[in-house]
Amino acid sequence: DVKVTQSSRYLVKRTGEKVFLECVQDMDHENMFWYRQDPGLGLRLIYFSYDVKMKEKGDIPEGYSVSREKKERFSLILESASTNQTSMYLCASSLSRTGGNEKLFFGSGTQLSVL
Amino acid sequence: SQQGEEDPQALSIQEGENATMNCSYKTSINNLQWYRQNSGRGLVHLILIRSNEREKHSGRLRVTLDTSKKSSSLLITASRAADTASYFCATDETSYDKVIFGPGTSLSVIP
Numbered sequence: 001d002v003k004v005t006q007s008s009r010y011l012v013k014r015t016g017e018k019v020f021l022e023c024v025q026d027m028d029h030e031n032m033f034w035y036r037q038d039p040g041l042g043l044r045l046i047y048f049s050y051d052v053k054m055k056e057k058g059d060i061p062e063g064y065s066v067s068r069e070k071k072e073r074f075s076l077i078l079e080s081a082s083t084n085q086t087s088m089y090l091c092a093s094s095l096s097r098t099g100g101n102e103k104l105f106f107g108s109g110t111q112l113s114v115l
Numbered sequence: 116s117q118q119g120e121e122d123p124q125a126l127s128i129q130e131g132e133n134a135t136m137n138c139s140y141k142t143s144i145n146n147l148q149w150y151r152q153n154s155g156r157g158l159v160h161l162i163l164i165r166s167n168e169r170e171k172h173s174g175r176l177r178v179t180l181d182t183s184k185k186s187s188s189l190l191i192t193a194s195r196a197a198d199t200a201s202y203f204c205a206t207d208e209t210s211y212d213k214v215i216f217g218p219g220t221s222l223s224v225i226p
Contacts, residue, residue, distance in 0.1 A: 004157075033214070042203065042218035043158075058213060090157055094214075102146060102207055104214060106157035 003027070006091050006107035013114050019078040021110050023091030030096050032074035033104065034058075034066065037088040049074055081114045088112075120217050121204055127223040134191040136220040138204030139184075145207045147180055149189050152201045152219070161189075161202075196226045 007022035025032065031050050035043040035058075045058030047066040055066050063085060067075045074093075078085055088111050092104040122137045138147070146165045150158040164171045164180045164187065171178045177190040191198055203219045 035216070040218060043216035045213055045215065048213055056213070059215075088155075092158075102214070103148060103160040103163055104150075104158070104205070105160070106150075108157045109155070111155075 004091055004093055004105050004107040006089075006110050008110050009108065011110055011112045013078075013081050013112065015082060015114060017078075017081050017114075019081045019112070019114075021076040021078075021089055021091075021112070023074045023076070023093075023107055024072050025074075025093040025105070026072065027093070027095070027105075028071065029093040029105075030071075031094045032068065033092045033094075034064075034074065034076045035090045035092065036060070037090055037109075043090065046076065081112075083114050086112060086114045121202070121220040123220060124218070125221045125223075127225065128194055130194060130196055130224055130226050132194055134194050134198070134222055134224070136189045136202050136222070138187045138189070138217055140187075140204075140206045140217075141185065142206075142208050144182075147178075147187050148205045148207070148214070149176075149178060149187075150203045150205060150216075152203065154200075158203065191222075194222075194224045196224050198222060199224045 004025045033048040034046040037043050044060050049055045049068045065077045088109050090109045091107040094104050120139050148163045149161045152158045162173045164178050175192045180187045201219045201221050203216050205214050205216045
């Protein structure tokens with residue numbers, strides 16, 4: 001089975017800190033995604049990437065950046081963490097965009113608290 | 116932008132009953148997917164239905180898609196306590212290269 005690993009299950013940071021959330025997938029998937037999940041709002045797409053060194057903005061990219069230097073790793077960066085970025089962050093990957101391979105595989109999530 | 120909207124927001128049923136959740140969306144899609152999330156965990160893919168398909172089955176799951184109404188339904192038959200979870204629909208829009216999720220339906224199956 002595909003494994004998507006997020007580096008931390010729980011993370012507590014202070015306002016203004018730079019925060020790195022790491023995600024690694026082990027099945028050579030082309031596509032990787034970062035979502036945040038908040039109660040009542042469902043999952044909202046922050047950034048996604050369809051290839052190494054490629055990134056596209058999702059619906060809520062403000063305050064975030066991403067890095068994909070290697071195919072298996074997709075990092076989410078909070079340049080200066082703020083309290084409104086307290087949330088569950090979910091990373092996902094998919095094999096490709098076509099041919100029945102579009103289904104997403106999710107990591108277990110990182111619950112980030114910004115104090 | 117939120118593409119999919121699930122209905123109802125919450126559903127509580129007795130074990131053995133059927134559970135039906137609905138999803139509506141706004142734009143043209145390539146496919147629609149349903150996912151399950153157990154409390155505080157990542158999402159697990161359940162089923163994918165393409166825009167040219169009308170119905171799909173997987174075990175106790177049945178998904179329908181009506182592109183004219185821009186809606187889908189997920190039916191779980193003979194529900195079990197282990198089906199207690201949140202269920203999300205996700206759409207792969209034709210206009211954009213991204214997968215958008217709805218807010219989800221919280222299902223409680225009472226033993």
